[in-house]
Amino acid sequence: MTRRDLVLGLLDTSRRPETVPAAFFLHFDKAFHRGQAAVDKHLEYFRYTGMDLLKIQFEHPMPRIEMKTAADWRRMPKYGLDFYEAPLKVVEGLVKAARKQALVVLTLYSPFMLARQTAGEEAVGRIVADDPEAFKAAIGALTEGLIAFTRQCVKLGLDGFYASTQGGEAGRFADPRAFDECVRPYDMAVMNEINAKAAFNILHVCDYHLPYADLAPFTSYPGHIVNTSLELVGGKPISAKEVARLYGRPFMGGLERKGVIAKGSPAEIKAAVTQAIRDAPERFILGADCTVPPETPWDNLKLAIQTAHEYRL
Numbered sequence: 001m002t003r004r005d006l007v008l009g010l011l012d013t014s015r016r017p018e019t020v021p022a023a024f025f026l027h028f029d030k031a032f033h034r035g036q037a038a039v040d041k042h043l044e045y046f047r048y049t050g051m052d053l054l055k056i057q058f059e060h061p062m063p064r065i066e067m068k069t070a071a072d073w074r075r076m077p078k079y080g081l082d083f084y085e086a087p088l089k090v091v092e093g094l095v096k097a098a099r100k101q102a103l104v105v106l107t108l109y110s111p112f113m114l115a116r117q118t119a120g121e122e123a124v125g126r127i128v129a130d131d132p133e134a135f136k137a138a139i140g141a142l143t144e145g146l147i148a149f150t151r152q153c154v155k156l157g158l159d160g161f162y163a164s165t166q167g168g169e170a171g172r173f174a175d176p177r178a179f180d181e182c183v184r185p186y187d188m189a190v191m192n193e194i195n196a197k198a199a200f201n202i203l204h205v206c207d208y209h210l211p212y213a214d215l216a217p218f219t220s221y222p223g224h225i226v227n228t229s230l231e232l233v234g235g236k237p238i239s240a241k242e243v244a245r246l247y248g249r250p251f252m253g254g255l256e257r258k259g260v261i262a263k264g265s266p267a268e269i270k271a272a273v274t275q276a277i278r279d280a281p282e283r284f285i286l287g288a289d290c291t292v293p294p295e296t297p298w299d300n301l302k303l304a305i306q307t308a309h310e311y312r313l
Helices: 004-012 035-049 070-074 085-099 111-119 119-132 132-155 178-181 184-195 240-247 266-279 300-310
Strands: 051-058 103-109 160-165 202-205 225-228 249-256 284-289
Touching: 004 035, 004 284, 035 051, 035 085, 035 300, 051 085, 070 119, 070 132, 085 103, 085 111, 085 132, 103 111, 103 132, 111 119, 111 132, 111 184, 119 132, 119 178, 132 178, 132 184, 160 184, 184 225, 225 240, 225 284, 240 249, 240 266, 249 266, 266 284, 266 300, 284 300
Parallel strands: 051 103, 103 160, 160 202, 202 225, 225 249, 249 284
Antiparallel strands: none
C-alpha cells in the first residue's frame, strides 16, 4: 500500500484501516521559502520523517497596507496570479517531485487571515465594528484572488489544501454576529470551490491566536478531514472521537503542538502517541493541533510517525 492509498483509504468507509497514517508540519527558515530551495527543504523533511502526506507551507504573506479609512478598505487590491507566482512555482516543483509517492496539499489561509496580514489585528477589528460593508468589499477582493490561485494550483496537479480558518474564536468580535456576516460567507466561497475541484482537503479550525468556546459552528464547513485542537475555552477538553462524530469525518491531530512532541523524551513521545491512537476514532491521522514550533527536533517527529506506523488497529 502506498502512502497515497493509506491516506485516501480513510475516505473509503467500506475498508477498515490497517495502520495509522501520520504527518506533522512546521515552518522552515526564510532561506527555504521560495524556489528550488523551498522544494528541496520540503522534500528533505518529508523523506526524513517518513510522513504520509506532503504539506507545502504557504510562505507568501500579503503586502502590509495601512488602512486608515473605510475608503482605504474599499480599495483593497485584487491580487492576480502574478502575485502568487512564487508559491505556484513551489507547488509545481513539489507536485512533480512527490505526487507519485504521497498526497501533496498546500496550506491555504482564509480570506479573513489574509485581511489580518494586510492591515493588522486592530485595524480589522475596528473596520468590522465601524463599517462592515467596507470590510466586506475588501475581503471579497481577497477572496476572488484566492479562488483564482486555488484553481491554478489544481491545474498544476495539487491534490488539495490544508484550509485554515480563523475569526470564530471566543471573544474575537464584540458582536458575535460579525463572524456570520463578515467571515463565514468568504470562508465558504473558498472552501466550496476547493471541495468541488480538489480530491483531498483538510479543514483546520485554527486556534493559534485564540481558543474556541464551541466547535459546532464549523461543522458545515467542507473538507474531507478535520484538524483542530481538543482544548476549548475554559480548559474544557473535547475528545478526538467526539470531534469525528460532530463533523462526520475522520479526525487529524491528537498531540498538542508545544507539548511532548516538541520537547519530550523518546519514551514520552511513544507513550503519548500510543495514548492518542487509543483515544482516537478508527479513521484518524496522527498529527498536532497546529504547526509545531520550528525548533522541534525532526527526530521527535520521525519517532512519532514510526510509532503510529507500528501500531496495529
